[in-house]
Amino acid sequence: SQQGEEDPQALSIQEGENATMNCSYKTSINNLQWYRQNSGRGLVHLILIRSNEREKHSGRLRVTLDTSKKSSSLLITASRAADTASYFCATDTGTYKYIFGTGTRLKVLA
Amino acid sequence: KAGVTQTPRYLIKTRGQQVTLSCSPISGHRSVSWYQQTPGQGLQFLFEYFSETQRNKGNFPGRFSGRQFSNSRSEMNVSTLELGDSALYLCASSLNDRVGEKLFFGSGTQLSVL
Numbered sequence: 001s002q003q004g005e006e007d008p009q010a011l012s013i014q015e016g017e018n019a020t021m022n023c024s025y026k027t028s029i030n031n032l033q034w035y036r037q038n039s040g041r042g043l044v045h046l047i048l049i050r051s052n053e054r055e056k057h058s059g060r061l062r063v064t065l066d067t068s069k070k071s072s073s074l075l076i077t078a079s080r081a082a083d084t085a086s087y088f089c090a091t092d093t094g095t096y097k098y099i100f101g102t103g104t105r106l107k108v109l110a
Numbered sequence: 111k112a113g114v115t116q117t118p119r120y121l122i123k124t125r126g127q128q129v130t131l132s133c134s135p136i137s138g139h140r141s142v143s144w145y146q147q148t149p150g151q152g153l154q155f156l157f158e159y160f161s162e163t164q165r166n167k168g169n170f171p172g173r174f175s176g177r178q179f180s181n182s183r184s185e186m187n188v189s190t191l192e193l194g195d196s197a198l199y200l201c202a203s204s205l206n207d208r209v210g211e212k213l214f215f216g217s218g219t220q221l222s223v224l
Binding site: 040045048095097099103 | 114141143145152153155158160165166168198200202212213214215216217218220
């Protein structure tokens with residue numbers, strides 16, 4: 001399967017803590033994107049990092065990319081209950097097809 | 111600007127029937143892609159269309175087909191439904207005059223096959 005793997009599958013933290021989730025992929029990429037999905041709904045784009053970038057920030061989000069290890073991590077700082085959702089990485093291989101990871105289910109407890 | 115609209119939101123069919131799902135992209139977006147989401151397999155790519163042309167196709171049987179109209183609206187069709195086709199079908203649009211654009215997703219069509 002071409003699908004990426006995410007780790008952990010599920011994560012439960014207290015409000016105010018940081019949440020880190022990891023993504024590994026299998027092929028060369030143009031860029032890697034992170035998406036959030038609230039229960040049973042569509043995905044919302046969070047952040048995009050290009051293959052020649054190593055780190056990117058957006059608000060409380062920090063993404064890193066290590067192309068030599070074919071891996072990325074998403075850090076959400078100072079988590080809020082509203083951050084409860086599933087998070088997916090998606091890799092763009094330049095073929096108009098995005099390969100999504102298996103997802104991390106994050107639960108932030110108030 | 112209106113978002114990506116998918117209809118219907120929910121659908122219940124029986125095995126052997128066929129189904130057509132509809133997707134209206136964000137105004138001005140010319141690329142539409144479809145994904146199947148199931149608890150066991152995650153998000154799987156079905157196909158992508160740009161200006162009425164299919165540019166890529168995932169590893170699904172020929173029972174799954176799609177098309178795009180001149181106004182960029184897209185439909186996907188599944189014939190001879192099987193129980194395993196029960197899933198959330200997501201449509202996404204992007205400007206996509208080049209690779210690497212972010213995707214804007216609709217809320218999906220939840221298909222249940224009985």
